[in-house]
Amino acid sequence: MDVIRLDRRRFLKVASAGVFGTGLILAMSWDERFFVNAAGAGSSKEFQPNAWLKIGTDGSVIVYTVESEMGQGPYTLMPMILAEELEVDWQDVRVEHAPLKPVYGYQSTGGSSSIRKGWATLRSAGAAAREMLVSAAAQQWNVAHEECYASQSRIVHKRTNNILGFGELALAAAALPIPGKVRLKSPDEYRVLGTAVPRLDIPQKVNGNAQFGIDVDLPDMLFATTVHCPVLGGRPESVDDRQTKKIPGVQAVFAIDNAVAVVAEDTWAAMKGANALDIEWNEGPNRRLDSKKIRAQLQAAARAGGMVTTRHGNVSRVLKTGNTIRASYDLPFQAHAPMEPMNCTAWITDGRCTVWAPTQSPSAAHGVAARYGLSKLTKYKDKVARRLTREKLEAVEVNSTLLGGGFGRRLEQDYVAEAVQIAKAVGKPVKLTWAREEDIQHDFYHPYTFHLMEGSVDASGKPSAWWHRMAGVGDPGAADLPYAIPNVRIEVTGVDIDVPTGPWRSVSHHYYAFAKETFFDELARLGNQDPLELRLALLRDPRLRGVLELAADKAGWGKTRPDNQFLGLAVHHSFGSYVAEAVEIAMDGKDRLRVPRVVVAIDCGIVINPDIVAAQMESSVVFALSAALKGAIALENGRVQQSNYHDFTILRLDEMPKVETYMVKSTESPEGIGEPGVPPLAPALANALFAATGKPIRSLPIDKKIFVQSV
Amino acid sequence: MVRYTLHVNGQEYEVETLDDTPLLWVLRDRLKLTGTKYACGIGACGACIVHVEGEPVRSCMVPAHSVKHKAIITIEGLSSDLGHPVQQAWIERQVPQCGYCQSGQIMAAAALLKDNPNPTDAEIDEAMAHVLCRCGTYQRVRDGIRLATKLIKEQA
Numbered sequence: 001m002d003v004i005r006l007d008r009r010r011f012l013k014v015a016s017a018g019v020f021g022t023g024l025i026l027a028m029s030w031d032e033r034f035f036v037n038a039a040g041a042g043s044s045k046e047f048q049p050n051a052w053l054k055i056g057t058d059g060s061v062i063v064y065t066v067e068s069e070m071g072q073g074p075y076t077l078m079p080m081i082l083a084e085e086l087e088v089d090w091q092d093v094r095v096e097h098a099p100l101k102p103v104y105g106y107q108s109t110g111g112s113s114s115i116r117k118g119w120a121t122l123r124s125a126g127a128a129a130r131e132m133l134v135s136a137a138a139q140q141w142n143v144a145h146e147e148c149y150a151s152q153s154r155i156v157h158k159r160t161n162n163i164l165g166f167g168e169l170a171l172a173a174a175a176l177p178i179p180g181k182v183r184l185k186s187p188d189e190y191r192v193l194g195t196a197v198p199r200l201d202i203p204q205k206v207n208g209n210a211q212f213g214i215d216v217d218l219p220d221m222l223f224a225t226t227v228h229c230p231v232l233g234g235r236p237e238s239v240d241d242r243q244t245k246k247i248p249g250v251q252a253v254f255a256i257d258n259a260v261a262v263v264a265e266d267t268w269a270a271m272k273g274a275n276a277l278d279i280e281w282n283e284g285p286n287r288r289l290d291s292k293k294i295r296a297q298l299q300a301a302a303r304a305g306g307m308v309t310t311r312h313g314n315v316s317r318v319l320k321t322g323n324t325i326r327a328s329y330d331l332p333f334q335a336h337a338p339m340e341p342m343n344c345t346a347w348i349t350d351g352r353c354t355v356w357a358p359t360q361s362p363s364a365a366h367g368v369a370a371r372y373g374l375s376k377l378t379k380y381k382d383k384v385a386r387r388l389t390r391e392k393l394e395a396v397e398v399n400s401t402l403l404g405g406g407f408g409r410r411l412e413q414d415y416v417a418e419a420v421q422i423a424k425a426v427g428k429p430v431k432l433t434w435a436r437e438e439d440i441q442h443d444f445y446h447p448y449t450f451h452l453m454e455g456s457v458d459a460s461g462k463p464s465a466w467w468h469r470m471a472g473v474g475d476p477g478a479a480d481l482p483y484a485i486p487n488v489r490i491e492v493t494g495v496d497i498d499v500p501t502g503p504w505r506s507v508s509h510h511y512y513a514f515a516k517e518t519f520f521d522e523l524a525r526l527g528n529q530d531p532l533e534l535r536l537a538l539l540r541d542p543r544l545r546g547v548l549e550l551a552a553d554k555a556g557w558g559k560t561r562p563d564n565q566f567l568g569l570a571v572h573h574s575f576g577s578y579v580a581e582a583v584e585i586a587m588d589g590k591d592r593l594r595v596p597r598v599v600v601a602i603d604c605g606i607v608i609n610p611d612i613v614a615a616q617m618e619s620s621v622v623f624a625l626s627a628a629l630k631g632a633i634a635l636e637n638g639r640v641q642q643s644n645y646h647d648f649t650i651l652r653l654d655e656m657p658k659v660e661t662y663m664v665k666s667t668e669s670p671e672g673i674g675e676p677g678v679p680p681l682a683p684a685l686a687n688a689l690f691a692a693t694g695k696p697i698r699s700l701p702i703d704k705k706i707f708v709q710s711v
Numbered sequence: 712m713v714r715y716t717l718h719v720n721g722q723e724y725e726v727e728t729l730d731d732t733p734l735l736w737v738l739r740d741r742l743k744l745t746g747t748k749y750a751c752g753i754g755a756c757g758a759c760i761v762h763v764e765g766e767p768v769r770s771c772m773v774p775a776h777s778v779k780h781k782a783i784i785t786i787e788g789l790s791s792d793l794g795h796p797v798q799q800a801w802i803e804r805q806v807p808q809c810g811y812c813q814s815g816q817i818m819a820a821a822a823l824l825k826d827n828p829n830p831t832d833a834e835i836d837e838a839m840a841h842v843l844c845r846c847g848t849y850q851r852v853r854d855g856i857r858l859a860t861k862l863i864k865e866q867a
Binding site for chain 1: 712728731736741746748749750751755785786802806809811814836837841845849850853
């Protein structure tokens with residue numbers, strides 16, 4: 001939890017005063033836990049006024065981040081926020097992942113929330129340090145505090161131009177009391193925020209030095225892999241490991257949880273050993289589960305009823321008499337498939353459990369490691385809470401590595417539970433690496449959803465009623481309609497189906513926005529309305545209208561295009577940000593589709609780093625395009641049919657559109673950027689196809705072959 | 712089991728492995744050169760690309776002992792100081808996101824430019840089409856290659 005409690009409403013009120021250049025004065029109640037170095041008790045070598053930064057006598061500044069780095073940029077973005085207030089030269093900034101200490105609160109990265117969570121705290125932390133450095137310099141020069149200012153890692157005395165570097169002042173600053181008030185900058189004063197500073201993690205990612213979870217190496221370490229029942233929910237009945245044990249290097253074979261572990265001297269021997277096992281599986285209750293049956297169950301549930309989440313007017317009455325259309329949407333399971341497969345390294349010795357993992361939640365990993373490594377719990381699916389002693393919790397250490405992609409998959413800690421159990425069994429450090437096939441077939445999938453929609457237009461061609469019922473595996477999520485339609489009813493219903501599901505980049509927004517934005521275009525056509533004009537007429541939120549107009553303008557909506565080129569639009573608000581996308585397609589024949597260009601307009605409030613925002617929009621477009629045009633997950637006989645990148649296909653370089661990102665200039669609070677670019681893509685693409693063919697797209701992936709771009 | 716010598720990044724290593732152990736796993740688990748990555752194991756994704764006698768090779772598909780006595784370069788050996796034009800271009804254009812696929816991207820791009828310092832877009836497509844990136848950095852990979860061709864010309 002945040003220990004500097006900054007009431008969001010109070011922040012916004014004061015922030016708006018700050019827009020006029022007076023900055024933001026914050027009187028804060030300082031919580032003892034915020035500080036690792038209380039005044040006067042400093043270490044002899046550095047200045048660490050709070051948990052978020054450390055300044056060495058050499059002037060280097062380490063910023064601690066609690067966010068997991070999976071490509072979305074927090075290892076650069078979070079230090080930028082602190083650096084702005086600290087007035088440090090960016091060249092002097094280093095970043096380290098914060099240790100799992102209570103002062104940092106619960107560590108978990110997801111929901112595109114990193115910047116929103118850290119915005120107030122990191123600015124305050126940087127400002128407090130800055131003020132102490134100024135005070136230290138002022139004292140040394142025997143001048144007034146107000147006569148000095150901080151800039152580029154130095155304190156400057158205005159009158160004399162005397163300069164002292166942060167490094168020179170570090171120890172003196174460490175002896176000073178923490179200020180009770182700090183002044184935060186207003187956006188017009190920003191020097192770092194809003195600029196494309198180079199990412200701190202990139203150099204190591206171009207020379208092989210970057211250490212992901214799968215790269216961890218310890219002395220005397222063994223290598224393991226696990227195999228799981230190909231039928232979801234099954235478990236090993238008997239294991240014949242005779243062939244496996246013949247393989248030189250294989251050291252052990254045993255069952256853990258619902259899987260079989262093979263431990264060996266290197267990963268290849270472990271995987272070869274796993275392939276040589278002869279396992280009789282108890283396939284369990286799900287061996288007749290298949291995608292067709294799941295669709296049928298969801299369809300039946302959607303027809304039966306749902307819980308109303310949004311209602312106004314009288315949808316049923318208007319639909320009875322109006323000019324209506326009906327649609328149903330069929331959106332399948334999706335896999336995460338990050339390039340780095342699931343893995344975790346663990347070592348249990350002397351009652352201590354140490355874990356290295358590419359996890360999105362070190363705090364969750366900590367709890368799982370304590371439970372499965374240091375007590376008798378064995379089944380990850382057992383969510384029964386167990387009382388863990390303080391000793392057990394303190395005996396666990398979690399080290400966060402870089403992540404080779406996350407997308408929500410690594411919010412689960414099943415690979416941690418397995419690794420610690422293997423470590424417990426072998427008594428040595430063990431690196432567990434899943435084969436890609438296990439990763440694809442034992443995911444926590446983006447859930448299958450089935451939607452029913454019905455809508456009508458009035459005599460003037462404007463939508464008069466909108467009904468949307470969403471059925472999904474588990475909980476399909478709540479929904480909101482931003483269009484001013486007089487009669488609206490949105491309902492959701494969840495179906496209990498024994499397929500593991502979990503958060504997948506943009507979560508319920510992905511399927512909800514697809515149905516919403518494509519159905520809107522169908523209603524627009526029914527009423528003979530232009531999809532852009534109709535949206536602008538019905539959108540109440542000016543920030544939604546703003547991005548829509550920007551995207552349409554940059555994409556050339558309404559301009560004459562070659563006969564085989566079409567444009568589709570969609571707009572959606574998620575994770576605090578507003579995104580509109582215009583997808584340009586070229587039809588070369590009935591089944592040959594090219595996507596030459598995607599225009600993205602985003603309003604994410606204050607832009608921390610525009611290059612990272614653009615990168616996240618490019619990334620989101622590719623992620624969504626893969627789900628729209630390439631692979632999906634299908635079940636048959638309880639088994640996931642796909643197993644690797646040859647049959648769970650993702651977009652390739654030669655299929656990539658040109659993605660242009662336009663950011664709305666804003667002084668509103670900064671919002672999410674990792675996920676908001678995903679929801680509008682598929683519906684914008686489908687709307688372009690609808691414009692091209694007159695046929696609506698109601699299921700994904702779209703049944704068209706995407707072929708190479710001739711740029 | 713087989714015993715043999717591998718030449719990697721200008722150094723010799725004596726190793727003993729199973730006769731089908733792919734080069735990828737010898738590099739990673741024995742030589743501790745973890746820059747070369749495992750992502751699919753079936754040659755479909757390119758994360759494991761290294762140079763064998765200057766040619767790009769998917770190291771997950773090649774038994775290590777079959778390339779004994781051949782000069783192997785991994786991402787770690789591409790330069791000692793981030794000085795390879797592809798690395799410079801990758802930093803300039805801020806190509807990586809999670810970075811896991813980037814060793815393969817860089818090695819594939821470096822091999823392309825060694826043979827063909829001024830590739831057309833179609834030639835870039837052909838060389839890079841099966842080097843996968845789940846983060847979707849392809850636009851920047853392309854830009855990075857184009858910048859690298861400029862840097863190579865300037866440094867020639």
